[in-house]
Amino acid sequence: MAEARLNRYWVIAIVFLIAAIIVSSFVAWSRYRPTPPIEISLPPEQEFSSNISIRGAVTNPGIYQFSGGNTMSSLIQAAGGVNANSKSDNLELTIPQAAGAMGTPQKININRAEAWLLEALPGIGPTKANAIIDYRQQNGSFLSVDELIKVEGISSTLLEQIKPLITVAD
Numbered sequence: 001m002a003e004a005r006l007n008r009y010w011v012i013a014i015v016f017l018i019a020a021i022i023v024s025s026f027v028a029w030s031r032y033r034p035t036p037p038i039e040i041s042l043p044p045e046q047e048f049s050s051n052i053s054i055r056g057a058v059t060n061p062g063i064y065q066f067s068g069g070n071t072m073s074s075l076i077q078a079a080g081g082v083n084a085n086s087k088s089d090n091l092e093l094t095i096p097q098a099a100g101a102m103g104t105p106q107k108i109n110i111n112r113a114e115a116w117l118l119e120a121l122p123g124i125g126p127t128k129a130n131a132i133i134d135y136r137q138q139n140g141s142f143l144s145v146d147e148l149i150k151v152e153g154i155s156s157t158l159l160e161q162i163k164p165l166i167t168v169a170d
Helices: 002-031 072-078 126-139 145-150 156-165
Strands: 049-056 062-067 091-094
Touching: 049 072, 062 072, 072 091, 126 145, 145 156
Parallel strands: none
Antiparallel strands: 049 062, 049 091
């Protein structure tokens, strides 16, 4: 009889543990909120296309169309391949730059630039950079680059000198 009572306690304990596991699993499952997947979007690749001049140790030197899908090997093959009888062992590949196609430098936003960046402008030292920041903090953002003339120490000559290098864009 004592053994039957002991078995009954074990059965009750096991049933209680199984019930506790089921209830806690249900509670954990009901509180589970999956995080949304991380979405990474890349800008579309821009197609590169240009002419390239191939000279030197090739069979047919000249100007060939070069695009992003080309390899150096395919360009050399387009030029007739390497010429073993060439006077030169050198192979010269040149991408001619169109007139006026120089890259435009990035402008400094005077509404957001820190002192060290403003100091990179010609004629702007630490004092004038801090004056620009102080003016910006007291009066709000600049509405145009011409408003910079209101900052103490900025002359019209200095403004004309740095005007191509600055912007007030957001």
